[in-house]
Amino acid sequence: xxxxxxxxxxxxxxxxxxxxxxxxxxxxxxxxxxxxxxxxxxxxxxxxxxxxxxxxxxxxxxxxxxxxxxxxxxxxxxxxxxxxxxxxxxxxxxxxxxxxxxxxxxxxxxxxxxxxxxxxxxxxxxxxxxxxxxxxxxxxxxxxxxxxxxxxxxxxxxxxxxxxxxxxxxxxxxxxxxxxxxxxxxxxxxxxxxxxxxxxxxxxxxxxxxxxxxxxxx
Amino acid sequence: xxxxxxxxxxxxxxxxxxxxxxxxxxxxxxxxxxxxxxxxxxxxxxxxxxxxxxxxxxxxxxxxxxxxxxxxxxxxxxxxxxxxxxxxxxxxxxxxxxxxxxxxxxxxxxxxxxxxxxxxxxxxxxxxxxxxxxxxxxxxxxxxxxxxxxxxxxxxxxxxxxxxxxxxxxxxxxxxxxxxxxxxxxxxxxxxxxxxxxxxxxxxxxxxxxxxxxxxxxxxxxxxxxxxxxxxxxxxxxxxxxxxxxxxxxxxxxxxxxxxxxxxxxxxxxxxxxxxx
Numbered sequence: 001x002x003x004x005x006x007x008x009x010x011x012x013x014x015x016x017x018x019x020x021x022x023x024x025x026x027x028x029x030x031x032x033x034x035x036x037x038x039x040x041x042x043x044x045x046x047x048x049x050x051x052x053x054x055x056x057x058x059x060x061x062x063x064x065x066x067x068x069x070x071x072x073x074x075x076x077x078x079x080x081x082x083x084x085x086x087x088x089x090x091x092x093x094x095x096x097x098x099x100x101x102x103x104x105x106x107x108x109x110x111x112x113x114x115x116x117x118x119x120x121x122x123x124x125x126x127x128x129x130x131x132x133x134x135x136x137x138x139x140x141x142x143x144x145x146x147x148x149x150x151x152x153x154x155x156x157x158x159x160x161x162x163x164x165x166x167x168x169x170x171x172x173x174x175x176x177x178x179x180x181x182x183x184x185x186x187x188x189x190x191x192x193x194x195x196x197x198x199x200x201x202x203x204x205x206x207x208x209x210x211x212x213x214x215x216x217x218x
Numbered sequence: 219x220x221x222x223x224x225x226x227x228x229x230x231x232x233x234x235x236x237x238x239x240x241x242x243x244x245x246x247x248x249x250x251x252x253x254x255x256x257x258x259x260x261x262x263x264x265x266x267x268x269x270x271x272x273x274x275x276x277x278x279x280x281x282x283x284x285x286x287x288x289x290x291x292x293x294x295x296x297x298x299x300x301x302x303x304x305x306x307x308x309x310x311x312x313x314x315x316x317x318x319x320x321x322x323x324x325x326x327x328x329x330x331x332x333x334x335x336x337x338x339x340x341x342x343x344x345x346x347x348x349x350x351x352x353x354x355x356x357x358x359x360x361x362x363x364x365x366x367x368x369x370x371x372x373x374x375x376x377x378x379x380x381x382x383x384x385x386x387x388x389x390x391x392x393x394x395x396x397x398x399x400x401x402x403x404x405x406x407x408x409x410x411x412x413x414x415x416x417x418x419x420x421x422x423x424x425x426x427x428x429x430x431x432x433x434x435x436x437x438x439x440x441x442x443x444x445x446x447x448x449x450x451x452x453x454x455x456x457x458x459x460x461x462x463x464x465x466x467x468x469x470x471x472x473x474x475x476x477x478x479x480x481x482x483x484x485x486x487x488x489x490x491x492x493x494x495x
Contacts, residue, residue, distance in 0.1 A: 056454070119456050126495040163459055167495045203470045204463045204491070210480055211488050 010034070012042045019046060029057040036065025041072045048073075048080050051095075052088035059091045067098035074101040081107055090120045097127025102136050105144055109151050112168070118161040125155050125167035129174025148175055149185055153192040156209075162202040169196055169205065173212035190216065236264050243272040249282045253291050260298025273299050274310045288319040296322060300329025308335045315341045320356070324365035331372025339378045345369045346384045350391050366391070367399040374403030374439075382407050394420070395431050402435045414441040421451040429453050437461030440468020442483055449490040462491050 010018075015035040022028040032050050035043045043065065050062040066073040073095065080092045093111055096104040104127070111124035128148045133141050152175060155168035176189055190213070197209035234242075234255075242248075242255035256276055259269045276295035284290050296314055299307045311333075314326035323345070330338040345364045346353075355362050370388060373381045385407070388400035398417060405413040420432030421444075429451050436444040437460060448461045466487045473481050480488075 122495055162463070163456075163495075166459075166491070170492055170495060198476070202463075203467045203475065206476055207466065207470055207480060207484055208488055208491075210476065211485060214480070 012038060012040050016043070016046045019050065025055050025057065028053070028055055029061060032058045032061040032065070036061050036068070039065075039068055041069060044069060044073050044076050048076055048088075048092070051080070051091040052085040054087055059087075063091055063095045063098070066095040070099050071101050074099060074103050078104065078107065090117060090123075093120050093127070094123045097123045097130060100127065100130040100132045102131055102133065102144065105131065105148070109147060112151050112155055112171075118164055121155070121159065121161070121164045122167040125152060125164060125171045127171075128152055129171030129178075131175075131178065133178050145175065145179065146185065149189060153188065156192055156196050162200075162205050165196065165200060165202070165205045166208050169193065169208045169212055173215055176212075176216050234258060236262075236266070236269070239264065240268050240272050243269075243276060246281055249291070252276070252279075253282065253294055256291060256294040256298050260294075260301040263301060263303075265302040265304055270299070270302065270304055270307060273302075274307055277310050277314055289317070289322055292317065292319065292322045293325045296325035296329050300325070300332040303333065305333055305335045308333060308337050312338055312341045315345060320359070320361055320365060324368045327365050327368035327372050331368065331375040334376060336376055336378070339373065339376055339381065342369050342372050342376070343378070343381050343384055346381075346388075349384070350387045353388070353391055353396070362393070362396075366393075366396050370396070370399040370403045371438075374399075374406035377407065379407050389416075394423075394425075394428050398428075398432055398435050402439055405439055405441070411441075411443070414439070414444065417441070418444050418447050421447050426453065430457055433457060433461045437464030440465050442469050442487075445487045445490055449494065455494040459491055459494050462487055462494070466491070 012035075015031070015038055018031040019028065019035060022031045028050075032047070035046060047062040047065050050058050053059070066077065077092045077096055077099075081089055093107070096108060108124045108127045112121055112128055115121050115124065128151065131148070133145070136144065149172075152168045152171045156165050156172060159165050159168065172189055172193060176186065179186065193209045193213050193216075197206050197213060200206045200209065236259075239255045239258045242251040243259065245252070256273060258264075259273060273295045276291050277299075279289060279291045279295075282289060282291040292314065296311060299311060308330065311326045311330050314322050315330075317323055317326070327342060327345070330342065346366070346369060353362055353364065353366055366388065370385055373385060382404065385400050385403050389397055389404070391397055391400070398420060401413040401416045404410070414436065417432045417436050418441075421429055423429050423432070430453055433448050433451060433453060434457065436448060442465055445462060445465050448458055448465065451458070466484060469481070469484055469487070473484065475484070
């Protein structure tokens, strides 16, 4: 356990052991932060396990750690989604949304469309605007961007929760910026933003749509 | 953006229509159905006159009694009426401020604050009688003798400027949430930002409940300078987003949005919100 207390100079095995032996919620948060800071792929399974501990501070630290590890964490996160722990599933969606790996697309699409928890739909909608499209072949990219556009426009206009509509608008802005070549699909996207900007019943959502329109016009 | 009430389902997964909800509230055989119907009518903003009448009648219900002697249906009916925006129910809600049940008084005070009708001011002020010295806990109960938070907040919402001298002493009440409610109301009534700075300081409290309640107060009064502190406090993103929505929308209204464009301050708050999604 030498060095595990401060985290500096500790091996990954020691940092993982510190999580296993944490005796309070606070100690757990510190231990997870230290493991996350190590930015080592060997930490991935443990960071994912932490998502199921019902300790929000530790989960935030684990999500940030997984997001920083990026693509390497994606397969394990996708596997985790099959698990039964709903709380862990929500955190895994958050991590996938932050990473933006296209392998998470189908799960982000399904979640943005139909998850019962608004905070999870919110995170998925944001994630759909954050996809790293350069990892896909051009023909595949076109089809999947069309799917994302459909799900985000639907969510931006008709999700019953304002914060999901807000996240979908932010996602549409991200999607539009990621379309590098001039694309005919731009017009339904802009129409959707215009509609939200003038018709949404929540001023914060209208304002977000206005911001997106201005960003895309400049 | 509200879902169509006709298509919504009740707690058992059966579809409930407006007519059924009103009928459920009017019958007396099944207390559970009545209680649920009152909530449902508020949640889905059903403000037709039959619904209002049934809810006002439920404010005098004697059948549904909690183990503590309280009136669960009255509490739900008062909450629902606060959401429906119809000021004709104000006198009935004012009468609820005299109910024996603390939680009925609390729900009624909240509803009256939401409805914004100044006819409620005198009755709300009377609940502050005796000042801080009288504002003590009820032995064996988790609450004070009156719902001071709800009363102070309502007086702030109702622009009860004459009540400032009644409210100011509550800044020194021993319960932090009551202090917050007083600060919030005094800011609304005087425009003095020093009251909000007390709430901003609370965002550094070690106690999560206190941070949460100060954050929601700042959002409810729309105090723009607090936006950065709200985004940075240790609390759930979902609550931070709601508080920032309050700050943003107050500012949007003051700055003439959507006719006028987005101000630099609005862009800043939107940037903070994006980070929390």
